[in-house]
Amino acid sequence: MITGFLTFLFFFAIIGCVLYGRKLIRTEKVDAVFGNPERAQGGIHWVIVGSSFLLLVWLYYSWDIAKSFFPKSANELCQVGKVNESLLSLKYLFPIDERQLKSTSVIETESENLNKITIEIKKSRIKNQDKSNLLNFVSQTKNTIPLLTSEQLLNNETREQIKLINEKIINLTENFKRSDYPNESAEQELERIEAAKKEGSWKASSTSIENTIEIPFIPKTKRGLKFQAAAAELNLISDEFFELKNHNEQYTSALEKLKKEIKDYRDSLSASEEISSSLAKDILKIARRIEYASIFPPNTLNDMQASIINFDNVQKKEQGSLRWVDFLLFPSGTIISSGPSCSEQGSGRWLPKPSDTLNKFTLMLNPNVGYKQIPLIWYEMMDVSKIIGFLIPDWFADILPGEYPVHNEQGEVKPNFKSKVLSFVTGDFNLLKIPIPTGHIWDSFLRVFLGLVAGIIVGVPLGLFMGLNRFAKGFFDPLIELYRPVPPLAWAPLVISVLGIDNLGKVFLLFMVSLSIMIISARAGASGTQLSKIHAAHSLGASKWQILRHVIFPNSLPEILTGIRVATGMCWGTLVAAEFLAGTTGVGFVENVAKKYFQYEVIWITIFIMGMLGLIFDITIRKIIDKTIPWRGKG
């Protein structure tokens, strides 16, 4: 319902805005030549066109439009899918979807294989006697093929069976055309409708992360029922046909003879004659494959082919308007049936519907659901003491004089000063509680933030130092220049093995990413300071430190802030990949696990979250840049 409304809204928004835009272009001043940046100044109407177009594409390719305008189409297509599935095992024998009759292509490949093995036998270093034996087997195998393809040798029984199957197909086709097929009684109908109702409608579950039923399997409409019944009948027919083999007496005896001869031959070989034995076995395999393949005389199955094609055409015709829905509203894929369920195959599978995605996202935002028992973003009450305990190192208590208390004979433990200090530094006491953010998003955010801050704290002074001091530049340059070009993820396995899978390893990885960027940008900023400014400061009586603090540092600020902006982007990208490798929390972790359970909605949600967070980071830093260095580009 909402989707339908939105579809129209986006559609008309695009048309309206395009018209408006064209009108504006006509009234626009014409003196702005091509290439003039003024011409590239956007307009909100073009933004609307862009985003509407994007959303419309999403709605279309996720088949949400199909879902909202034809909510029953998926269920009906599922029934059609059942027919197609059953037809597949009949069709593959004929040149309907394939180029060749299956019999023809089997004969072709196997003759080719027999030729290959003949060459192999001739080339191999075995006794001539063995060679002639093996070649004999090959020709025997070859000779079994005409026995299968001869019209005269075809068993009457087989002929009858083929005829019977053919009749069944024709019969089904006739029945299928009838409007009251498959003669469902009122009672059955009630039962079916009841069951279908219970099954629910076409959508992803909005009450659990895991998807249970996405496409209802039980036919809801008369048309669907027709297809389901036909599919069931076709299944029986195709099973029957699958069992049918063209094994007439001549062929069977020839094959038996060949099998026996090969067995006798292989038994007669000694252990050292392994090559001959395995060659004989390979020949036998080919013979067996021919036996198993459904090879029939060239024209035996013509009637059947015709009736299958006929049925196929009839069922296509019976689909009626559904075919158009399938063609127009289910782009790049369709709904197929496989075994016990129907599923979306194509873009509908990996591109979840906006409505489903939103439902799942709302569900995941609920702190009690979250993902893997951890909320996406929420808060928890944390005692301030824990923070104190985190900040003060635990060894502080260890270095105090004295010993930790030992329990006495009454089995009591009396705390002494040292143990009290220990409980203080480990945060084992109660103070007031304050809310602390928690959850996957917060964890990812915190990692990036810490890595970035550490990189800035170390990188900026080092970079400035390198920009000003010959020794520092020479000393650190090889180190930095060697590690900088390595893609950060290349370090990930190593860092994780050395520093562990905890936050420390990940933060360190991000630190490495941001460090090199910060060093490079701070160095560029420092060495880019105009000499006249330094001279001026010098002449005004500033000391070395004052020049650094008041001239070089502010002068490098634009470079440094741009560096931070770049580093944030890089850190963000690296973090998600690092969380892929190992982790218990974080947006990357969520995506990685969701992938293993094929939860495409969750995957897309994480992608959106990452995009949004990246955008927020970038906008924040851009705002900071505008605020702190308004002189940028104007100096």
Place this chain on the structure above:
Amino acid sequence: MNKKAYSKALGVPVKWTNFTNGVAMTDAMLAGDIDISYSQGLMPYINAVKAKAPISLVDVAMEYGMGGTTCVTSNKSGITKANASELEGKKVAVPLGTMAEYVFTESMKIVGADRKKMEIIAMDPEEGAAALVSGDVVMACLFGGNSIKSATSVGKRLLTVDEARAGGIMGIDIVSVTNKFMKENPGMLKSFVELTHEANERYRKGGSDMKAMSKESEMKVADMKDTLSGFKFLTPKETKKSMKSGNLAKFLKGFDTPRGTVTTKFLP
């Protein structure tokens, strides 16, 4: 397994691709890159079928005790079967969505530890083993000979092979195919399954070339024998039984797998 034999047996060139886990196999099958998955873990298969992937189970590659998939606790942590509840609140590495997750869940039931109270870290076996060695986790659940070997160098199996078997923990690796391939090439599929059973037969009789196999799997012969000792390659008859009413059927039922994705008609 002799890869060339498959090309010969199927009469067409067979291209083999290695996957580190069954999840990736399913992905590749859905994308149409591969037709048959040999030795896919049952868990990834179940997850895929639950997600409505159009694939079918046609054969059991092997059943194995805890030889091939197991949880290893580090010696440093001092945690054994007896005090396994100490695992609660600690970090354990589990390759989520694979057979190892199943083994982990079942093992925790046997030793009476609550998996909800543990901090479960999603890691592939190789990394899980590395994390156990470095002491980041106290337990790692893993599969694959080399991973288990490096993990057991610093730890012990939480449950021995026999204990696990007694507790009903067993892994099953299967052969799965895309439905399209199954419908269109039943002959090829039958040859494939047949050949697999022939190889199993040869192994049972002790006729397999251990040296060639160890080279293929990049393991030492002794290590591989150790790994293989936990495997049980079923005869066609046993396979059918497993699929219809035996271990596999029970397993699938236990995980609420949609029915009708298992077919025995390609067994020899």
Place this chain on the structure above:
Amino acid sequence: MVFQQGALFEWLTVAENVNFGLRMKEEDAAQTQKKVDEWLDIVGLKGFGNTPTYQLSGGMQQRVALARCLINDPELILMDEPLGALDALTREKMQSLVLKIWKETGKTIILITHSVEEALLLGEKVYVMAPRPGRIHKEYKLPFASMGLKEDLRDIKNNKEFVSKREEILSMIWNMEEEIMGKEV
């Protein structure tokens, strides 16, 4: 020192630029503020104290540079083409400002310039420099600077003596150029 241009600290305001030297010496803030106001008044930038320097025009920026230098009460002031990058009108105004400051403070100012006219106008002593090797070519003692204090600068420029001196120096420089570079064909 006063430079041609670009030597202001654009991240600071006018007042902060002017009091930079005093801040570096950590002098009393109130005292400093008073001095800043005084000097801004002298260079004609009263009320611009809180303006960021990047919002100023070229001439105003050079006034800030002057004030920044002079506030420190230096013994000797070196001006390296301070008016080189300014337009003609601003340049003239600045020339009178330099003269005014020179008169009011009585400091020694060494001013380097490309403009012969400017040298004649502002200098008590003019040294003409010659390149390769750099050396003092000729020394002049001139009365125009002290004249400039009383008379309008434009009048001085039309003064006969001024014009002849200018021509003399210019032709001398031309000759020198030819000597060194060779005559142009």
